Amino acid sequence: MEAKPAQPYWNPYVAGFGLGLVLLTAFVVMGRGLGASGAFASTITAGLNAVAPGHVAANPAYAEYLKEGTTPLKDWLVFEVLGVFVGGFLSGLLAHRVTRTVEKGPRISTRNRLIFAFIGGALMGIGAKLARGCTSGQALTGGALLNAGSWGFMIMVFVGAYAFAYVMRRQWT
Amino acid sequence: MMAPFFKFGFFGDNLGLVVAFLVGIGFGFFLERAGFGSARKLAAQFYLTDLRVFKVMFTAIVTAMLGVYYLSVLGVMDLSLVYLTPTFLAPQMVGGLVLGVGFVVGGYCPGTACVGVATGRIDALVLFLGIFAGIVGFNEFYPMVSGFYNATEMGQLTLPQVTGLPYGLLVFAVVLMALGGFVGAEWVEKRMAARKAEG
């Protein structure tokens, strides 16, 4: 079967409306919003706890993820993120957008793009830990609830990204 | 009052995880539909050629915010039972700054990276490993930064409490701001397209 061309993305307002309804559903059904970075943190904690339990127990940064559900199999965000993978994959598959590729601008090599991806990821991990949430858990969820800290966070995300955009222009344009 | 269903005991923790999975499917689906599985689409926001990130994010925020507001005004939903991340203003703003820089360097945020990985993006997978490294790094150095991490604690704090303005008025203001932002975004995109056409 020949590969079908990728379909165009949805109108951003339509997709945003759908996303808002999902978020609203989470509020109404669960009394909590969406998230992503928390799932990473609990997976890491569970993994490290299996390898070096003494080290994990001694560090208060891990402690909050070790309360009752010491297994990621009982973590709300882990299951939510599992769903994100499924939903993203199904959507991409239906629109013929599942392709093994590296996203980058024309002026950067694949190797350098991957190095930047790693550095960006590490910064994001640090930032998300410091802010107690990421774009999903803080900006989106807290934003809709008019949470003061979340709005502060959101503004600074845009400030940081725009401030650094010029430096990174060779990667994307 | 009957919502949030979970807090009123309609189902337990175990089925809550099943709800999490279903909610996640919806979340991932719309993120991908919005184009957030592609780092180039996301990064375009910061080069003003495609302001999808802003448009999608604020449409979602306005939708959910209005929904929550009406449901609480109608007495269907008890807003005080919805979990609110406590505010620690200074670390959250610095964290936002670091995450913002990471966003333009890496090209995804943690949630969109999952969608990127699910649709085969290798850079998203590498970024994934980066997030793990970042979190482990933060945790290992946690004793050194714990003072800052716990600074400026303000508890559960909402914008109506900060400003002293009524909840409804602020909701209205955010809607107005978003609408203004959408008009501005469309204008900027047209300008950028025109500039590109001129070469």
Add this chain to the structure above:
Amino acid sequence: MQELTITRHNELIDPVLSIWSWQIPVYLFLGGLVAGIMIIAGYFVLQRRYRHTDFSTFYLPHIALVLLSGGMFALFLDLEHKLYFWRLFTTFQPSAPMSWGSWLLMIVFPALWANTLIRIPQPFQGRVPLFDRWSAALNQRPQLIKGIGIANMLLGTLLGMYTGVLLSSFGARPLWNSAMLWMLFLVSGLSAAAAFVHLITTDEYERELLAKADAAFLTLELFVFGGFISGLLTSSRVHIEAVRLLLDGPYASAFWVLVIGLGILVPLGIQMLAVNHRVKHTPVAPILVLLGGLTLRFVIVYAGQFSHWT
């Protein structure tokens, strides 16, 4: 495992039977997978597909032999007295499913091995002259080959059923007291095998066929699950409590999300779209089916040990 005879019905002796860890679920999964592969491989033999050279299904009996040995090894690791393993084969007790199982495996191995002889894969040709001679002799007797195909299908069905019957025979575990369990494990083994062949085959015809077959098996599995659950739900109070471990108890998240959602519904949807040429074939669906089958064994074995009569 031989310490646990089926007569141990009293829950005061084993309040929570949690002595089975990963070995038994892995054994049950691999056993079911091999059973499914035998049925599919036997079907291909009857379809005379062995006449076409270089179809990946040629390798199925060989892979099945390796997988079954892996499963037996997992079972062996579980045994308390490894040195007495051989004793399983010195007696035959008609009332003991474990005894049936060990003897069943004794015929499964030669049946699989006979299937490998129908056509020896390229890299192994000429290595053992005796096998080559047998293979040549076999190919002059189409009736014998047909017999091997039928034997594989039959023994595969028995093996698949046996993995469920083995659990059903433990009277003290209400979750396993279901006549649907053998059917569930058989169908799950078949769907896992179809997914496995779909995953490894390079042949377009086989891939399409098995994707379709897998969609049918997965649908069937959903119905069998329905029967399994409603059967226990309409039974006595202990059985209702046992099945509620899966429905909204501590195993609900694993059951609904990993087994039903990721293991059946999601791959079923993807396979349906793929066979209708709406989306391209990806390895994702068969991998999910295989993982779902493995998780099913873990959930049933763990939740079953958790279920009790009081």
